[in-house]
Amino acid sequence: RVRVRLLELTVPETATVHLNPGAVGFYRVRYEGVLLDRLLESLAGRSVTDRFTIASDYGSFIFSGHATWAEFARAIHALGPGDDLLVVDTVTRTLQTLAQVLTEGPTVLDEARRYVAERLASIGIRKRDGEPLGSAILRERLASARVRLDEGFARDLAELYGDWPHLDPDLRPAVAVARARTAGLAGWNELYRGLRAAPTEGDAIAFDRALAWSGEPDRVVATLDLIRAGAIPRGHVGTVVAQTAANPAGREVVWPWLERHLDEIAETFRGSGLFTQLVERLVPLIGLDHPREVRAFFDAHPYPEGTRGLRKGLERLAIYERLRARRAEVLGEVPGAEGGGF
Numbered sequence: 001r002v003r004v005r006l007l008e009l010t011v012p013e014t015a016t017v018h019l020n021p022g023a024v025g026f027y028r029v030r031y032e033g034v035l036l037d038r039l040l041e042s043l044a045g046r047s048v049t050d051r052f053t054i055a056s057d058y059g060s061f062i063f064s065g066h067a068t069w070a071e072f073a074r075a076i077h078a079l080g081p082g083d084d085l086l087v088v089d090t091v092t093r094t095l096q097t098l099a100q101v102l103t104e105g106p107t108v109l110d111e112a113r114r115y116v117a118e119r120l121a122s123i124g125i126r127k128r129d130g131e132p133l134g135s136a137i138l139r140e141r142l143a144s145a146r147v148r149l150d151e152g153f154a155r156d157l158a159e160l161y162g163d164w165p166h167l168d169p170d171l172r173p174a175v176a177v178a179r180a181r182t183a184g185l186a187g188w189n190e191l192y193r194g195l196r197a198a199p200t201e202g203d204a205i206a207f208d209r210a211l212a213w214s215g216e217p218d219r220v221v222a223t224l225d226l227i228r229a230g231a232i233p234r235g236h237v238g239t240v241v242a243q244t245a246a247n248p249a250g251r252e253v254v255w256p257w258l259e260r261h262l263d264e265i266a267e268t269f270r271g272s273g274l275f276t277q278l279v280e281r282l283v284p285l286i287g288l289d290h291p292r293e294v295r296a297f298f299d300a301h302p303y304p305e306g307t308r309g310l311r312k313g314l315e316r317l318a319i320y321e322r323l324r325a326r327r328a329e330v331l332g333e334v335p336g337a338e339g340g341g342f
Contacts, residue, residue: 015038016038016039016041016042017031017035017038017039018039020053021047021049021050022047022049022050023049023050023052028056028057028060028061029053029057030057030061030066030067036071040074040078041078043078043079043080044078044079044080044081044082045080048082048084048086048087049086051079051080051082051084051087052084052086052087052090054075054078054079055075055076055079055087055090055091055094056090058071058072058075059072059090059091059094062094062098062323062330063319063320063323064319065322065323065326068329068330068332069107069108069330069332070332072094073111076091076111076115081118081122083119083122083123083132083135083138084134085134085137085138088119088138088142089138089141091115092115092116092119092141092142092145095108095111095112095115095116096112096145096148096149098112099112099149100246100285100288101288101320101323102323102327102330102331104327105331107331108331109149112149113146113149113150116142116145116146116149116150117146117150117153120139120142120143120146123135123138123139123142125139125143125171126168126171127139127168127170136170137170139171140170140171140173140174143157143170143171143173143174144173144174144177147174147177147178147181148177148181148213148246151181151182151215153178154177154178154181154182155178155182157174157175157178158175158178158179158181158182158183158187160175160178161175161176161178161179161183161187161190164194169202172202172203172206173205173206173209173210176191176194176206176207176209176210177209177210179191179210180210180211180212180213180214180215180219181213181215181249182215184214184215184216184219185216185219188211188214188216188219188222188223191207191210192207192211192226192231194207195207195208195211195231196231204233204236205236205239208223208232208233208236208239208240209236209239209240209243211223211226211240212240212241212243212244212247212250213243213247214247214249215249216249217249217250217252217253218253220244220247220249220250220253220254221253221257223240223244224240224241224244224254224257224261227240227241227265228261228264234268237265237268237269238269238274238277238281241258241265241278241282242278242281242282242285245282245285245286246285251289252289254286255289255290255293255294258282258286259293259297262301263301265278266303266305266306269305270305271305273305275303275305275306275309276305276307276308276309276310277309278306278309279303279306279309279310279313280308280309280310280313280316281309281313282313283298283309283310283313283316283317284316284317284320287313287314287317287320287321288317288320288321288324291317291321294317298310
């Protein structure tokens with residue numbers, strides 16, 4: 001147990017130092033210089049939990065301002081070609097969030113597309129005999145991430161929609177989103193018909209989430225209007241609203257809709273505890289493009305059941321805003337981009 005602010009350890013000159021082996025401690029470690037070089041050289045051969053700690057720590061450091069994009073990308077490449085759910089899912093989620101925040105230029109989006117495409121190709125788009133149990137979960141998450149990041153892949157995957165009854169259930173959510181993103185009004189209508197006739201809860205979830213990801217802004221609004229019409233199951237409403245906010249096609253239309261109708265959603269969720277969760281998810285997403293409007297709206301509309309979520313959402317929004325403000329430095333586009341605090 002470390003009880004001092006500074007602790008000096010003597011190690012062999014050629015040692016590889018890795019603190020928190022097995023991820024047993026609730027702390028993060030930033031390595032520099034030769035310590036980082038040696039650790040990354042050996043990272044691919046380390047345990048799943050050790051690789052997870054590095055992926056998680058450096059993902060957090062890029063948001064906190066203690067790592068640059070180059071350091072984070074280097075750590076990703078050092079993880080090696082493994083397909084462990086814990087590691088790959090952590091990196092994928094971080095890349096998706098970074099791609100939402102650092103939207104200018106191709107650097108982040110290109111790396112996100114590369115990573116997700118390589119990992120999905122490694123496990124295969126279709127189920128394999130004898131594959132590890134975690135592969136099905138990972139396939140669903142990677143395919144769902146890739147259709148949101150890569151419109152070309154979405155266009156190809158959308159062709160499978162016609163074979164919906166025979167699709168692997170783990171692939172259906174991604175195929176539905178692919179159809180929504182690339183098939184316009186016709187695709188939206190297909191998915192809405194699918195939602196109305198959905199034979200299972202899993203299919204209903206796939207359809208209503210996909211409707212939120214239409215590539216047409218007017219169809220994104222139409223999806224939100226389905227909530228008011230009672231066509232979206234109450235238990236799915238929060239996820240559908242959050243998905244519309246994450247959809248780039250909804251960037252200019254979701255917030256005006258919410259300004260008019262968030263009171264109704266708050267009433268729908270009253271007493272359930274779900275509204276505060278929705279606010280927490282929404283504020284960082286919509287606030288990036290409408291920072292003044294969002295803050296002013298919630299100042300004027302202090303929803304009692306959304307207080308905790310609003311506080312956490314605003315904290316995350318501030319983190320995203322600081323990261324976006326330092327974009328050039330983080331991505332190494334200006335001299336002296338070596339990390340450090342905000």
